[in-house]
Amino acid sequence: MRLRAQDLVYAYVPGRPVLQGITLELRSGETTFLLGPNGSGKTTFLDLIGGLRAPLDGKVLLDERPLASFSPRERAQLVGYVPQFHEPPFNFTAWEVVLMGRAPYVRWLSQPKERDRRAADAALTVLALAPFRDRPYYTLSGGERRLVLVARGLAQGAAFLLLDEPDAHLDPANQHRVLLAVQEVVGEGLGAGITSHSPNNALLYADRVALFSAGEVLAQGVPAAVVAPPLLERAYGIPFVSVGDGDGPRAVLPALT
Amino acid sequence: MRRRLPWAFLLLPLPVAFVSLVIGRYPISPGEVFASLTGGEVAEVVRALILRIRLPRIGAAALVGANLAVAGAVYQGVFRNPLVEGRLLGVSSGAGLGAALAFLLFPQPAVVQALAFAGGTMGVALTALLGWAFGAGVLVLVIAGVLVDSFLSAVLGIVKYTADPLGTLPAITYWLLGGLSGVRVPDLLPLGIASAIGLSFFLLARWRMNLLTLADQEGEALGVRVRPTRFLVVGMGTLLVASAVSVSGIVSWVGLLVPHAARAMVGPDYARLLPAAAGLGAALVVALDTLARTLLTAEIPLGVLTGLLGAPLFLVLFLRFLRERGGWR
Numbered sequence: 405m406r407l408r409a410q411d412l413v414y415a416y417v418p419g420r421p422v423l424q425g426i427t428l429e430l431r432s433g434e435t436t437f438l439l440g441p442n443g444s445g446k447t448t449f450l451d452l453i454g455g456l457r458a459p460l461d462g463k464v465l466l467d468e469r470p471l472a473s474f475s476p477r478e479r480a481q482l483v484g485y486v487p488q489f490h491e492p493p494f495n496f497t498a499w500e501v502v503l504m505g506r507a508p509y510v511r512w513l514s515q516p517k518e519r520d521r522r523a524a525d526a527a528l529t530v531l532a533l534a535p536f537r538d539r540p541y542y543t544l545s546g547g548e549r550r551l552v553l554v555a556r557g558l559a560q561g562a563a564f565l566l567l568d569e570p571d572a573h574l575d576p577a578n579q580h581r582v583l584l585a586v587q588e589v590v591g592e593g594l595g596a597g598i599t600s601h602s603p604n605n606a607l608l609y610a611d612r613v614a615l616f617s618a619g620e621v622l623a624q625g626v627p628a629a630v631v632a633p634p635l636l637e638r639a640y641g642i643p644f645v646s647v648g649d650g651d652g653p654r655a656v657l658p659a660l661t
Numbered sequence: 662m663r664r665r666l667p668w669a670f671l672l673l674p675l676p677v678a679f680v681s682l683v684i685g686r687y688p689i690s691p692g693e694v695f696a697s698l699t700g701g702e703v704a705e706v707v708r709a710l711i712l713r714i715r716l717p718r719i720g721a722a723a724l725v726g727a728n729l730a731v732a733g734a735v736y737q738g739v740f741r742n743p744l745v746e747g748r749l750l751g752v753s754s755g756a757g758l759g760a761a762l763a764f765l766l767f768p769q770p771a772v773v774q775a776l777a778f779a780g781g782t783m784g785v786a787l788t789a790l791l792g793w794a795f796g797a798g799v800l801v802l803v804i805a806g807v808l809v810d811s812f813l814s815a816v817l818g819i820v821k822y823t824a825d826p827l828g829t830l831p832a833i834t835y836w837l838l839g840g841l842s843g844v845r846v847p848d849l850l851p852l853g854i855a856s857a858i859g860l861s862f863f864l865l866a867r868w869r870m871n872l873l874t875l876a877d878q879e880g881e882a883l884g885v886r887v888r889p890t891r892f893l894v895v896g897m898g899t900l901l902v903a904s905a906v907s908v909s910g911i912v913s914w915v916g917l918l919v920p921h922a923a924r925a926m927v928g929p930d931y932a933r934l935l936p937a938a939a940g941l942g943a944a945l946v947v948a949l950d951t952l953a954r955t956l957l958t959a960e961i962p963l964g965v966l967t968g969l970l971g972a973p974l975f976l977v978l979f980l981r982f983l984r985e986r987g988g989w990r
Contacts, residue, residue, distance in 0.1 A: 456881050480884030487882075493741040493874050494929035500871070507872050508884035513865040515932060560883065 405432045407471075407483065407564050407595060409453050411462035414445075422448050424619040425462065430564055432595040435587060437606035439631070440616025441640050446599040447568055449616070453597065454566045455479045480508035484562035486553050488569045495540040498552045502527055505559030527558040531585050547578030554585060564595040571605050583609045603631045603644075604655045615639050631656055667933035670923070670940030674726075677944045678719045681951040682711060686958075713846060721844040722950040723943035724856045725909045726919070728901035730942025731863050733916025734923065734934055735898050738874045739891055740799055743982060746916035750802070751809035752899055755784020756906040758813050761820040761833045768832065774848060774907045781903030784813055789892060798877070802895075839910035839964025841950050848908055855904030862897050863935055870894070870931035912964050914971025915942055921978045 407430040414423040423445045430436050430453070438446045451457045453464050455471045464471040466482060474482070484505070492501065505527070506520035516524075528534050531551050536544060544552065550570055557565045567586065571579040579602075587609050590596050600606060606613045606627050613630040615622045617639040623630045633644040636656060643659035682694045689707055696703040697711040733746040740749070759780020763773040791805035792798075824830040863870070872885050873894060880887040902916070923938040946963075949970070953961045 451878070454882060456878055475884075476881065476886055477884040480882065483882075485879070485882035487876065487879055490876070490879065493738070493743055494924065496871070496929050500928075500930050504871055504875065504883065507869075510868065512869060513862075515868045 405467055405563050405595065406430070406465075407453060407597075408465045409449070409462070410465060412449065412452055412459045412464070413461035414448055414452060414457065414459050416448075421460075422619050423452070423459075426619075426621055427462075428453075428614050428621060428624060430595045430597045432563060433590060433593050434611040435590050435596045435598060435609055436612045436614060437610035437627070438597065438599045438614050438616060439601075439603055439606055439639070440622075442601075444616040444639070445619045446616050450485075450566050450568055450597060450599055454483050454485050456485065477508045481561060482563050484557040484560040484565045486557040486565060486567040486570060488572055490541075490549070490553055492541055495542050497538050497540055498533060498544065498548075498555075499524060499528065499537045501541055501552055502555045502559050505556035505561075508560065523561060524555075524559045527555040530558060530589065531555050545578075547574050547581060550574060550578070550582050551585065554582060558589060563593075564597065565589075566597045567599070569599050569601065571600055571602055579605065603636060607631050607654055607656070628654075633659075667927045667935075667937040670927075670937040670944075673940045674723050674943040674947055677947045677951075678723065681719050681947055682715050684951055684955050685710075685715060686955070717846045717849055718841050718844045718950065718954075719947055720849055721841050721852060721908055722947045724849075724852050725841070725905040725912060726915060726942035726944070726946025727860060727939040728856055728905040728942075729912065729916040729946075730919035730923070730938040731860060731935055732898040732901040734920035734931070734938045735863060735870055735873075735894060736916070737920055738870055738931065739894055739898075740803060741874055741876075742803075743921070744917070744979075745803070746914075749810075750788040750806040750895065750899070751784030751813055752781040752902045753784075753906060753911050754810045754813035754817060755787075756781035756903060757837050757911060758817045758820065759783070760836050760907075760910070761817055761824070764829050764832045764836070765820060765824055768829070770843060770845075770848065773836070774851065777907035778851070778903050780813075781906055782899055784809055785895065785899040785903075787813075789895065793892075835962065836910045837964075838962035839912040839967070840953065840960065840962045841909055842954065842960050844908060852904050852908050855900050859897050859901040859904070860939060863901075864939070867935040868930075868932040870935065910962075910964060912946070912967050914967045914975065915946060918971055918974050918978065919945060921982075925981075 409426055409428045412423050412426040413421055415421040426449055438449065440446050452459050455464065458472065471479060503516055503520065503524040506516050506523060509520060510516050528537055531554060533551055533555055536548060541549065570582050574582065583605060586596050610627045612625065613627045614624040615630050615635055622639050623635050633646050633656060636644040644656050645659045646654060646656050648654045683689060683691050687710060693703050693707050694711060697708045736745050736749060737743050756777040759776035760773050763776040788802065788806045788809045791809065792802035795801045821830060821833055824833055872880055872883060873891065877887045919942040920938050923934055923941050927933040927937045949966050950963055953963045953966050
C-alpha cells in the first residue's frame with residue numbers, strides 16, 4: 405500500500421505556513437525517516453498524513469482513496485500513530501495500555517473480545533514485552549514505555565505506523581531496541597513513518613529519508629544520498645562531516661570549526 | 662483481589678440495605694423486615710414503615726451513591742485529573758440555585774427537586790457552552806466550570822440574602838447540607854429513570870471510558886471522535902449527578918473518594934472500575950445515611966457526615982497518590 409501526501413499546505417497562523425507544498429510517499433515494507441531541524445514541519449506533516457489534521461491545501465491518499473473520506477474508525481484501522489509521550493492519569497498496566505490500541509475494532513457499547521485480547525498479547529510478544537504484561541505503566545523505564553506505545557500501535561493492526569520521535573530521550577541501547585523492533589515489523593509488511601533528530605539513526609534504520617527544511621522537502625531518497633553533509637548543512641545551517649566512508653557503518657557529525 | 666470480581670461489588674449494597682432496614686428509631690426485627698418485604702404476616706404499621714419510609718430512603722441512598730461514584734470515576738478520566746469529581750462543572754451550584762429559587766417561589770418538594778435538577782443541568786450546559794466556544798479542550802472546560810460555579814454560587818448568595826431568615830433561609834441551608842430524610846416513594850421515579858439511563862449507559866460503555874483518559878490526539882489516532890464523545894459522556898455524567906443532587910442536596914466527597922477506593926481494589930481499568938464503583942458508592946451512602954438517621958436523636962445532615970469522613974480519607978488517598986507517582990509534578 406501507499407500513503408501519499410500530495411502538495412500538502414498547512415498553517416497554524418494564517419499567512420505563516422509551516423508546510424508549503426509537501427509531496428511525499430510512505431510505502432508498505434519501508435521505513436521512511438523524516439529529518440529536519442526543529443520547526444521544519446516534520447511533526448505537523450506526521451499529523452496531516454495520519455489524518456489528525458486537515459490540510460489547508462493538497463491531499464493525503466491511501467492508495468488512490470483520499471484519507472479524509474475514511475471514517476475515523478476506518479482510518480484508525482489503517483493508519484496508527486505512536487506519540488512521543490503518553491501520560492496516563494491512572495496507573496494502567498502495560499497490557500491495558502496496549503489493549504486500548506484495539507479501540508477501532510470495539511463498538512461503542514461493547515467490550516474487547518477474545519480476538520482483541522489476543523492481538524494485544526501478540527503485540528507485546530513481538531516486542532519481547534511479555535514479561536512486562538502486568539507491570540503498571542508508571543513503573544516502566546522510558547525505553548519500556550516507548551516500546552509499550554509501539555506495541556499499542558501494532559495492536560491497532562494498521563498498515564502504516566507513524567512514530568513521533570521514537571528515539572528521543574532514550575539511551576543508545578533503547579533507541580536501538582525501539583528502532584530495531586520497528587524495522588522487524590516493517591520487514592513483515594508494515595509501512596513506517598518516523599520523525600527523528602538523529603541523521604545517524606536514519607542511516608542505520610531507514611529505507612528512505614526525507615529531509616525537511618522550513619516547511620519544504622529539501623531532498624528525499626535512499627539514506628546514503630540524503631544523509632550527506634552538503635544537504636544536512638543546507639537543512640540545519642551548520643557544516644557536517646561524514647565519517648567511515650568505505651565499508652562498514654557510516655555516520656555524520658557536526659564539523660568542528 | 663485486584664483483578665477479580667468487580668461485578669460482585671454490585672451485590673454489596675444488599676446486605677448493607679438489609680441491616681439498614683432493621684436499624685432505626687422504631688425497633689423492627691430482621692424477621693419482621695423479611696416478612697414485610699416478602700408479603701408475610703406482620704403488623705401493618707411495621708410494613709408501612711418498611712415499605713414507605715425506610716425502603717424508599719435506602720433506595721434513594723443507593724442510587725445517589727452509585728450515581729455520584731460512577732459519574733466521579735468517569736469525570737476523573739475525562740478530565741485526566743484524579744482529583745476532580747462530578748460537581749466540578751457547576752452542577753452543584755446550579756442545583757443549589759435551582760433548589761433555593763424553588764424554596765423562595767414554590768416551596769413544594771416536587772418543585773424543589775425539578776428546579777434543582779434543571780439548575781444542575783443548566784450549570785453544566787453553561788460550562789459546556791463556554792468551553793465549546795473556546796475549543797472544548799480539557800483545561801478550558803475545567804476553567805469554564807470554575808467560572809460558572811463561582812458565578813452561580815454568587816447568585817445563590819443573592820437568593821439566600823433575600824430569603825426569609827425564619828422560614829425559607831433555614832430550608833435552603835438545610836437542603837444545601839444534603840440529606841435524604843424527606844425522601845418518599847414518588848421522589849424515586851425521576852431519580853430511578855435518570856439513574857437507569859445513565860448507569861446502564863456507563864456500565865455498557867465501560868471499556869470505552871479508558872480511551873477518554875488519552876490525550877486528544879492519541880484518542881483521535883485510535884479512531885475516537887474525542888470532542889463529541891467527551892460532551893456525550895459529560896452529559897450522561899451530569900444526568901447522574903443532577904438527578905442525585907436534586908434528591909439528596911449537596912453530598913460531598915462520595916464522587917471523589919469512592920472511585921479511588923474502587924481503583925485501589927480492582928485497578929484503574931474502567932471495565933472493572935465502573936461496576937465496582939457503583940456497588941461501593943451505593944453501599945457506602947446507604948451505610949452513611951443509616952448513621953445519619955440513627956447516630957443521634959436528631960438527624961445529622963448526610964453532607965456533613967460525608968464531609969467529616971471525606972477530608973481525612975482524602976488526605977490518606979492523596980498521600981498514596983503521591984507515593985505511587987513518586988512525588989508531585
